[in-house]
Amino acid sequence: MQQWEYHVELVDISGFWSPNVDPSIISRMFNKAGSDGWEIVGIVDINSGHGQSSRLLVTFKRPRPA
Structure with missing residues (x-):
């Protein structure tokens, strides 16, 4: 039976008035994780x-x- 290992990243997206999301930084992080064999299974x-977003739990x- 396949067994899995998990990794959790906390991504800070806080800004002064609203979330500060830089897609290029998040893309680099996700691509690095993907090249290391990690697959995203959830983002919270x-x-x-x-209601103001400050962080993403990935x-x-x-x-x-084996």
Whole structure:
């Protein structure tokens, strides 16, 4: 049976008035994880109150080495 290992990243996207998302930085992070064999299985928005996003909790998985 396939076994998995998991990795979680906390991505800071906080800005002064609104979320500060730089797609190129997030793309580089995701591409690096993908080249290391990680697959994104979930992204959770963590807000700082009043519905304003401040961080993303990104969960990755990959097959556990035998």
